[in-house]
Amino acid sequence: MRFLLTLFSLISSSAVAATIDIPIETSRTALVLRVDNDGHLVTVHHGKRLQQTAEYARLRGITHLNEGYSEYYNSVYTPAGSRNLLEPAIQATHADGNPSLDLVYVRHETKPAGTGVTLTTILLKDPQYAFEVTLNYKAYQNEDVLESWSTIRHTEKKAVRLQKYASANLYLSAGQYYLTHYHGNWASEVRPEEVQLTAGMKVIDSKLGTRAQMLQAPMFMLSLNQPAQEEQGEVVAGTLAWSGNFQFQFEIDPYHNVRLLAGINPYASEYTLEPGRDFTTPALIYTYSNQGTGGASRSLHRWARNHRIPQGTGDRLTLLNNWEATQFDFDEPKLVDLFKDGKKLGVDLFLLDDGWFGNKFPRNDDKAGLGDWQENKAKLPHGLGYLVQQAEAAGVKFGIWIEPEMVNPKSELYTKHPDWVIKLPNRPDAVFRNQQVLDLSNPKVQDFVYGVVDDLFTKNPKLAYIKWDCNAVIYNAYSSVNQTSHLYVDYVRGLYRVLEKLRAKYPTVPMMLCSGGGARVDYGALKYFTEYWPSDNTSPAERIFIQYNYSAFFPAIASCNHITDWGNFPIKFRTDVAMMGKMGYDIVVSKLDANDLAFSQQALKNYGRLKPVIYQGDLFRLQSPHTNDVGSVMYVSEKQDKAVWFSYLINSRFKAGSDLPPIRLRGLQPGKRYTVQETNLMPGTKSPIDGSVTYSGDFLMTVGLNPAVNDRRTSVVLEISEAL
Numbered sequence: 187m188r189f190l191l192t193l194f195s196l197i198s199s200s201a202v203a204a205t206i207d208i209p210i211e212t213s214r215t216a217l218v219l220r221v222d223n224d225g226h227l228v229t230v231h232h233g234k235r236l237q238q239t240a241e242y243a244r245l246r247g248i249t250h251l252n253e254g255y256s257e258y259y260n261s262v263y264t265p266a267g268s269r270n271l272l273e274p275a276i277q278a279t280h281a282d283g284n285p286s287l288d289l290v291y292v293r294h295e296t297k298p299a300g301t302g303v304t305l306t307t308i309l310l311k312d313p314q315y316a317f318e319v320t321l322n323y324k325a326y327q328n329e330d331v332l333e334s335w336s337t338i339r340h341t342e343k344k345a346v347r348l349q350k351y352a353s354a355n356l357y358l359s360a361g362q363y364y365l366t367h368y369h370g371n372w373a374s375e376v377r378p379e380e381v382q383l384t385a386g387m388k389v390i391d392s393k394l395g396t397r398a399q400m401l402q403a404p405m406f407m408l409s410l411n412q413p414a415q416e417e418q419g420e421v422v423a424g425t426l427a428w429s430g431n432f433q434f435q436f437e438i439d440p441y442h443n444v445r446l447l448a449g450i451n452p453y454a455s456e457y458t459l460e461p462g463r464d465f466t467t468p469a470l471i472y473t474y475s476n477q478g479t480g481g482a483s484r485s486l487h488r489w490a491r492n493h494r495i496p497q498g499t500g501d502r503l504t505l506l507n508n509w510e511a512t513q514f515d516f517d518e519p520k521l522v523d524l525f526k527d528g529k530k531l532g533v534d535l536f537l538l539d540d541g542w543f544g545n546k547f548p549r550n551d552d553k554a555g556l557g558d559w560q561e562n563k564a565k566l567p568h569g570l571g572y573l574v575q576q577a578e579a580a581g582v583k584f585g586i587w588i589e590p591e592m593v594n595p596k597s598e599l600y601t602k603h604p605d606w607v608i609k610l611p612n613r614p615d616a617v618f619r620n621q622q623v624l625d626l627s628n629p630k631v632q633d634f635v636y637g638v639v640d641d642l643f644t645k646n647p648k649l650a651y652i653k654w655d656c657n658a659v660i661y662n663a664y665s666s667v668n669q670t671s672h673l674y675v676d677y678v679r680g681l682y683r684v685l686e687k688l689r690a691k692y693p694t695v696p697m698m699l700c701s702g703g704g705a706r707v708d709y710g711a712l713k714y715f716t717e718y719w720p721s722d723n724t725s726p727a728e729r730i731f732i733q734y735n736y737s738a739f740f741p742a743i744a745s746c747n748h749i750t751d752w753g754n755f756p757i758k759f760r761t762d763v764a765m766m767g768k769m770g771y772d773i774v775v776s777k778l779d780a781n782d783l784a785f786s787q788q789a790l791k792n793y794g795r796l797k798p799v800i801y802q803g804d805l806f807r808l809q810s811p812h813t814n815d816v817g818s819v820m821y822v823s824e825k826q827d828k829a830v831w832f833s834y835l836i837n838s839r840f841k842a843g844s845d846l847p848p849i850r851l852r853g854l855q856p857g858k859r860y861t862v863q864e865t866n867l868m869p870g871t872k873s874p875i876d877g878s879v880t881y882s883g884d885f886l887m888t889v890g891l892n893p894a895v896n897d898r899r900t901s902v903v904l905e906i907s908e909a910l
């Protein structure tokens with residue numbers, strides 16, 4: 187009801203005389219903006235929603251908001267060059283050379299934008315120039331998630347130069363701030379680090395060009411007053427929906443409030459905006475939680491499944507990939523055998539990886555052929571159509587690897603279209619994994635990339651899966667056809683244009699967002715992809731951490747967890763770790779011994795039963811692998827009638843794990859009774875956990891249970907079911 191009452195509030199500039207409050211609310215949270223007496227828009231509250239909206243008016247005077255030398259500290263979109271003394275959200279040089287901005291409130295409006303979603307738009311205008319900014323806030327009521335972006339436009343006589351154009355400029359007030367940010371490298375992605383913010387600025391950014399992530403990931407948890415805790419305390423979790431260079435700035439102002447600026451990295455990206463055109467920034471996706479990082483993750487997961495990831499509430503295909511098994515060395519008979527292996531194992535699909543294309547420059551290693559998307563005649567004389575048919579005959583679907591944004595210098599594509607390649611004149615070519623990046627700011631290149639995929643589907647309508655890779659960063663950023671300072675922005679926009687067009691034509695095909703060289707995981711790209719590749723590092727010992735870290739922001743249904751030979755762990759341990767998300771295989775099935783094969787076949791059947799809860803359930807991180815001998819997570823169905831509980835031994839020291847105190851479960855209904863049964867047991871082994879006992883949810887959450895993890899039981903999967 188309250189939700190309905192806030193709709194359609196339309197206020198015009200004539201009302202600016204008195205202060206105007208603009209509450210942007212979800213079920214449990216509120217961001218309250220205010221137009222002050224000068225017409226400037228400031229933040230007065232960001233956190234838990236007040237029960238009585240009228241009390242937002244009382245926020246006045248409680249803190250030092252809107253004071254200080256510049257009166258801009260709590261500006262909702264801080265302009266540069268006028269009275270502002272702190273980091274700006276927007277910086278522009280007008281057509282006449284004036285380098286300053288003032289942004290004054292004109293009007294705002296809140297209207298429905300789908301079931302349970304409102305869109306608030308606030309128009310700000312420079313009083314001296316025909317320059318305006320619309321701030322957009324999508325509020326997802328049930329998920330408590332906000333999506334903020336800005337649209338910049340002008341009708342000045344000539345172009346305006348934009349030096350900075352943030353997506354959001356948040357303002358939070360607390361005693362202390364603890365920032366968890368995520369960094370890494372190839373095979374060691376998204377390692378969290380928590381730091382207390384001090385006066386001054388902390389900047390997290392990336393300049394990789396083709397994706398946001400590898401060294402720094404575009405996501406953060408900002409914990410208020412205390413270091414982040416899993417199930418209590420206030421946190422704001424945010425991530426930028428942008429697959430290119432990003433920048434997060436956290437600045438503590440003189441009143442000890444934190445100003446948070448998030449958006450495209452302005453580095454080497456001055457944008458010339460012609461009159462009458464819109465510049466739309468990507469969105470910052472964020473949520474406020476007063477139930478710790480766990481609460482924030484569950485909100486983001488729900489939002490991603492319901493509103494962002496294609497088929498987020500649907501199913502996923504299990505698959506067998508041939509990369510770790512064959513690398514580039516395969517032919518038709520070998521592949522046909524692998525199809526049969528896939529069927530024997532019990533997966534849904536076979537995924538043919540790199541190495542299937544290139545003739546003049548055959549793709550027999552990563553040094554040649556990239557860009558030449560024709561079947562390699564020596565390896566695949568009968569073409570892909572034959573493989574699709576043979577897979578079908580074997581009883582599995584067929585999917586394929588591509589990396590259409592990239593090119594090897596040794597390729598026909600490079601020879602034919604050197605101007606399509608991002609490279610600098612007067613500098614030697616620089617390669618990353620022996621390859622370079624195509625200039626996706628060029629519409630001809632966009633057409634080419636679209637054509638690669640469209641062609642595959644046109645020729646092979648039964649193609650059932652795409653793994654879309656991206657193994658290079660942009661070196662020598664320069665476009666031979668477009669303004670180079672637009673390249674970083676327009677590359678990503680070009681990529682999205684291609685993906686948008688592909689999704690319009692192929693809305694349901696599952697696609698994996700992969701970037702072997704350090705991952706590419708963000709909600710800009712995940713609008714088009716059903717799943718993502720967290721890391722090339724598939725050692726389960728590492729994946730326990732990597733998957734756990736991504737789970738702060740991204741739901742299990744999208745996390746491609748493959749069982750490989752990396753690290754030589756027992757098959758059960760590998761499987762149990764992979765089962766925490768979207769499970770797949772990249773092993774030589776014929777090399778599994780009878781026991782391991784029987785275990786795997788049964789595990790796939792178990793997975794078929796458990797995956798609805800893993801995919802759609804609420805995630806509770808019970809024990810962090812970072813600080814415990816045993817890492818433990820559980821997924822609970824919405825009806826709280828089923829749960830799956832995973833526990834892993836992290837530490838191999840003497841007696842590690844074996845004398846655990848019980849682990850308290852979460853998310854169950856105290857009044858319901860549950861059985862706890864071990865699953866994924868190796869053939870012939872017995873569980874020490876008595877599956878016939880029933881426990882109340884209250885007992886399991888108050889006292890807990892010991893999953894009996896030890897050096898002989900290094901991973902344990904427990905299935906919790908309501909006793910009927």
Ligand code: GLA
Binds near residue numbers: 540702719
């Ligand atoms: C990347 C991917 C791998 C594989 C190779 C193929 O590294 O992450 O899974 O597809 O490329 O070259």
